[in-house]
Amino acid sequence: xxxxxxxxxxxxxxxxxxxxxxxxxxxxxxxxxxxxxxxxxxxxxxxxxxxxxxxxxxxxxxxxxxxxxxxxxxxxxxxxxxxxxxxxxxxxxxxxxxxxxxxxxxxxxxxxxxxxxxxxxxxxxxxxxxxxxxxxxxxxxxxxxxxxxxxxxxxxxxxxxxxxxxxxxxxxxxxxxxxxxxxxxxxxxxxxxxxxxxxxxxxxxxxxxxxxxxxxxxxxxxxxxxxxxxxxxxxxxxxxxxxxxxxxxxxxxxxxxxxxxxxxxxxxxxxxxxxxxxxxxxxxxxxxxxx
Numbered sequence: 381x382x383x384x385x386x387x388x389x390x391x392x393x394x395x396x397x398x399x400x401x402x403x404x405x406x407x408x409x410x411x412x413x414x415x416x417x418x419x420x421x422x423x424x425x426x427x428x429x430x431x432x433x434x435x436x437x438x439x440x441x442x443x444x445x446x447x448x449x450x451x452x453x454x455x456x457x458x459x460x461x462x463x464x465x466x467x468x469x470x471x472x473x474x475x476x477x478x479x480x481x482x483x484x485x486x487x488x489x490x491x492x493x494x495x496x497x498x499x500x501x502x503x504x505x506x507x508x509x510x511x512x513x514x515x516x517x518x519x520x521x522x523x524x525x526x527x528x529x530x531x532x533x534x535x536x537x538x539x540x541x542x543x544x545x546x547x548x549x550x551x552x553x554x555x556x557x558x559x560x561x562x563x564x565x566x567x568x569x570x571x572x573x574x575x576x577x578x579x580x581x582x583x584x585x586x587x588x589x590x591x592x593x594x595x596x597x598x599x600x601x602x603x604x605x606x607x608x609x610x611x612x613x614x615x616x617x618x619x620x621x622x623x624x625x626x627x628x629x630x631x632x633x634x635x636x637x638x639x640x641x642x643x644x645x646x647x648x649x650x651x652x653x654x655x656x657x658x659x660x661x662x663x664x665x666x667x668x669x670x671x
Contacts, residue, residue, distance in 0.1 A: 405425070405496075413432075414429065431452070432452055432492065434519050443599050463492070467488070469484055483523050484523070485523055486521060546642065575613045585670070590606055601633070624644075625644065626644055627645055646666075
């Protein structure tokens with residue numbers, strides 16, 4: 381009987397074996413890691429911190445998860461949490477209502493339940509539904525894009541209204557530029573220098589601003605392309621230059637149905653005497669503060 385019992389243990393270990401983690405514990409999955417543990421005064425482990433090393437297909441599915449709360453970005457103590465639910469559709473209704481378009485995933489939820497055997501020095505994760513995660517830690521989901529035509533029409537109308545407001549601001553700026561005394565307007569070399577100073581000083585920060593916009597569009601299934609960026613400089617009465625940055629973009633839901641738009645990248649004050657560039661409007665201050 382004793383030999384049978386030992387044989388059963390050996391069979392269990394051979395079936396669930398994975399290399400020891402940093403904590404000295406074994407796991408039943410190669411993508412389950414135990415980076416830390418807590419021990420008592422005798423050196424015996426009474427708690428462990430586990431972390432899931434998973435890969436998602438499609439990759440953007442992980443944007444719907446709280447990576448810390450789901451033990452993907454950092455480890456979770458088993459004494460505090462023994463079950464993790466990967467809920468890929470928790471933001472579906474909110475995103476559909478706000479953006480008019482949202483991705484729906486199947487399976488909607490994957491439950492990961494943790495157990496630990498002190499006798500075997502092994503931590504194990506149990507997956508529901510079974511087979512939702514491959515042996516190498518790949519989570520392959522079915523993705524369906526759902527649209528709300530009414531909300532999409534509202535968004536399109538809002539975009540047209542914002543574009544009209546933007547055009548009105550450009551017209552106001554043109555009027556303002558036309559009111560500058562003629563002696564100040566004739567300064568092409570200074571304008572070029574001011575534009576170059578803005579590009580040299582904050583051009584990288586503006587690029588990062590558009591990179592963040594592009595990333596947000598991609599996560600929601602939209603296309604955002606920048607075709608050209610240009611600056612307009614105007615000498616002011618205090619001797620500095622007011623440099624307005626704009627970018628020509630093409631946006632839309634499909635690559636073959638993109639619409640041209642002009643997007644602001646801030647208004648900046650260029651001082652050629654001090655060789656400095658400062659944000660002048662709220663967008664420029666936002667771009668400056670984000671870097």
